[in-house]
Amino acid sequence: MTNVLLVHSSLFGDKSESLAVARAYVSGLPDARVTERALSPSTVPHLEASTFAAMRTPAAELDAAQKSQLALSDTLVAEVEAADTIVLAVPMYNFSIPSTLKAWIDHVARAGRTFRYTEKGPEGLLTGRKVVIFASRGGVYSSESPAAAFDFQEPYLRAVLGFLGLGDVTVVPVEGLAMGPDAAASARAKAMAEAGRLAAAAAERKVA
Template structure:
């Protein structure tokens, strides 16, 4: 099995998603001997945001010369590396804090690199089609508030809902969320939420 583990919290040892994500990745890897793990710290080494030159190189406008500087070639190589890593993975563990109701921009920058027409999805006469199906994605969601209660709270969630939409668009139907929420609601709620998420992570091997 090939497991890709992504972290996107910049908070190091203080990060809940890093702690829970590491435990989830270890549980899944230990359950399948021979698993190879690729790890990418998107907070330590974030992919650059899509700029004009890179976009032009990725999607050249008809008749326009594609930019070919050393910097663009390096960014194209990184894009290929991220795509290959993602496409090769059987299981992807995504550490994803909620930032301003969505995901950290470092994680969004990774999504912008792997969301490539013809690689992870394509448009057909019948509509969009995902090309990266057959994987299992575990989203390790951490957030200061609570969003899994009322419809109003759920409507504010552009983090888990967004990641489900993105991976679904890529054709991935097996998306599970390991959630620690209410992390800013005092130490009692925080500790219980992290303990529950760690326990949920351990149960993932039973639901594989």
């Protein structure tokens, strides 16, 4: 059994392109138990100062109000900790990630829980998990594109996930979706093929 956490962050919910490819990937994984976390401002609101203060309070000193303020963060962290594979469906918004996904990261990045500071510098505590990101974009940002320098989606995610110990990251671009119907169809087909290939490779590792 593989525990999969699927986190999706598009404004368009079930009509999301990144989610469609992510779901195709997840459905091809063998023996997967899937938890889905749909992000929106109502399900995962921005962090508040009082919640951040509770995050920095030692567990033994938390009062009842602080414990309840931490409940959402505790749930989101537990979902990540329970996962063997974390799948992120992430549209590019204004060259970066949706603010809902940033809010999720702010709830999951917890000193002493998902990372810690040591004498040798910061250490991520979420090691041993795979991350697969389906990164959708209206334009094209892959390395040979002149727009590559505007991509703050993939580099940011690699940096912050790495900081948390999640260094095993595969990114599948679904890009060129706003560049006409032919480009969009070809982007979808290419990403779906890659999703199928990655799921088949995961299945092979499982039987090997």
